[in-house]
Amino acid sequence: DIQMTQSPSSLSASVGDRVTITCRASQNIRTYVNWYQQKPGKAPNLLISAASSLQNGVPPRFSGSGSGTDFTLTISSLQPEDFATYFCQQSYNTPLTFGGGTKVEIK
Amino acid sequence: EVQLVESGGGLVQPGGSLRLSCAASGFTFRTYWMSWVRQAPGKGLEWVANMKGDGSEKNYVDSVKGRFTMSRDNAKNSLYLQMNSLRAEDTAVYYCAREAMGKGATPDYWGQGTLVTVSS
Numbered sequence: 558d559i560q561m562t563q564s565p566s567s568l569s570a571s572v573g574d575r576v577t578i579t580c581r582a583s584q585n586i587r588t589y590v591n592w593y594q595q596k597p598g599k600a601p602n603l604l605i606s607a608a609s610s611l612q613n614g615v616p617p618r619f620s621g622s623g624s625g626t627d628f629t630l631t632i633s634s635l636q637p638e639d640f641a642t643y644f645c646q647q648s649y650n651t652p653l654t655f656g657g658g659t660k661v662e663i664k
Numbered sequence: 665e666v667q668l669v670e671s672g673g674g675l676v677q678p679g680g681s682l683r684l685s686c687a688a689s690g691f692t693f694r695t696y697w698m699s700w701v702r703q704a705p706g707k708g709l710e711w712v713a714n715m716k717g718d719g720s721e722k723n724y725v726d727s728v729k730g731r732f733t734m735s736r737d738n739a740k741n742s743l744y745l746q747m748n749s750l751r752a753e754d755t756a757v758y759y760c761a762r763e764a765m766g767k768g769a770t771p772d773y774w775g776q777g778t779l780v781t782v783s784s
Contacts, residue, residue, distance in 0.1 A: 589768045593709075600759055600774035601709065606767045644709055648768030651723040653699070653711035 559583050559647050563656025569664040576632040578659045580645035585625050589649035592621055592630045595658075596641045605630065606648075635661070666690040666773040668760050673778030680750050680782070686743040686760030686775055694718065694738035697763035699771050700745050702756035702780075712758070713745070714769060728754075750782045 560583035570576050580590065588608035593601035603612050605621035608628055618633045632639055640663055645656040672684040684700075700712040713724045713734040722734055733746040743760050757779050761771035 591767075591770050600776055601771075602774075603764075603770070603772045606764065606770050606772070610767075612772070646709070646771075648770045651711075651714065651769065652725045653714070653769050653771075655709040655711070658708045 561656040586649040668775035670778040
């Protein structure tokens, strides 16, 4: 199974900050990585697919990069509605696996 | 508009069974792979199973193999998860999700989830 190691597990940031979350895969998965945002009590929402493809309706302050084993989700200027938990997921093969999540909290 | 609505969750004793359903609308259901993903209380996401649009291929995470069975009825635009021999560690919110086409196994639309609690 492909392990997805996500860091940090939590972070505190202020509105306007640039935030970076990383995910490392246990093997080469090319660009088969997705990023999700989840708010309490809600289902995950797909932000980015294929490592860097922004989903329709997702603000451009979100961006993704990486290939192979190392991937990054960046929020260029954190907004109040961005405080949530973020997960990476590999879509390379089954079993699909997720990173442990990064909780973004208000400083 | 894509909509996925799960139902069938509840409280069940260890060793018991439960059948989850997911009603899909707003897209051509029979052409999409579908997944079940679960989330234990306060924990991360765990993929459970997926199935091809015509039902000809299925995959399961090891921890549910032999206990859970995924199925679908394309005439009813419905997805199912039959869960047998339930354990405390199966307690979670269960989401059904559509997998996007052409993007690997990418769940792009999710239902609101249904809570399964396994406890005596």
